[in-house]
Amino acid sequence: KNQVEQSPQSLIILEGKNCTLQCNYTVSPFSNLRWYKQDTGRGPVSLTIMTFSENTKSNGRYTATLDADTKQSSLHITASQLSDSASYICVVTPNSGNTPLVFGKGTRLSVIA
């Protein structure tokens, strides 16, 4: 069964610190892997997208990595800000246009002053 597992489930860090969120998946083959940010009460917004041949992608203070051999991805947030408080969801697209996306349960990040 296609699965996406994320860790940690939740995380609290001080403003200005860095953090790394983990994503392990079993979806294979896959087309791409995305990290989404979901603020409370809002829909998810895409942060990064990587195909199976890419191993890193940056978007400002967010850097995602992908190891297709070990089926692991990470999202690194640098110099965290209070506005980074949100859920971060790892999403894998199976390699078929009409197969549903596989979502992780997300990591709930709280950045405190």
Place this chain on the structure above:
Amino acid sequence: GAGVSQSPRYKVAKRGQDVALRCDPISGHVSLFWYQQALGQGPEFLTYFQNEAQLDKSGLPSDRFFAERPEGSVSTLKIQRTQQEDSAVYLCASSLDGSLDEQFFGPGTRLTVL
């Protein structure tokens, strides 16, 4: 607006009531998706439309759930005889064409069944 919109944003229903949730996708987006997101969980796929055709409804949890997109634009998710376990946020997303394209999500409708 330029994004996906959903209405109502919040809905409280008594158990046994029928509800209808609306989604307005981004103009020109061919594909439309419905997801159910329980508290503290990631979105779970419900159903998928390509234009007006419902190509996949494998995620609908029971025959009380019904979705339509009659003109290939606005979509409605209907839940009949709501039950407490239906309480969740219902997210709609649209993409240019298919799930390989980026999906843009609406803000969701939070349904609470009492």
